Amino acid sequence: MDELLLVGGRYVKAPQEFSVGYQTIDADTSGRNASGTMVRDIISEKVKLEIKWGPLSDGEIFDILNAVDSAFFDVTYPNPKTGGMATKTFYVGDRTAPLYSWNEKFGAIKWQGLSMNFIEK
Incomplete structure (x- = not known):
């Protein structure tokens, strides 16, 4: 299912792991x-999406990282509370992309994956 996530107006490769968390925000008087x-x-x-992708090509990782390059961006994602899709505005937390291998002769780089969190604005 390649059209699982619409991030910043473009579909990105479907992640290997995807979790939806809910954070209750209390007033200071609580x-x-x-x-x-x-x-x-x-x-x-607020919603927090924890997302991990498996192996990615240079093009795939480029698309994902550029989709989250703004301070805030819209994400359309599967929402377990509604049983359908939802669109909300998020910002991105830290991003980690471990390198799998590269071949200097051919300039080929393979990424082991990518992980990041989206936190609702």
């Missing part, structure tokens, strides 16, 4: 009161 009861003032819920 915490335990004098009787020890938890009091929460939930102000938002």
Whole structure:
């Protein structure tokens, strides 16, 4: 399924691993009161996508890294809460791309993979 993720307006190669996390954002006033009861003032819920790709060609890794080059970008992804696709605005966390091998004679580089997180704006 190559059209799993639409990132920054373009489809990227389907990842090998894809996890959707939900982060509840509390106001500064949340915490335990004098009787020890938890009091929460939930102000938002944000999505965090944890994504890992397997082996990538130079072209594939180039496409993915350039799709997340902006401060913020839209991502259309499978949403387990709705059972369909969702589009939200994200920013990218750290990106890691381990090298698999290269051949100096032919200039061929192979990437072992790529991992990054998308955090909802």
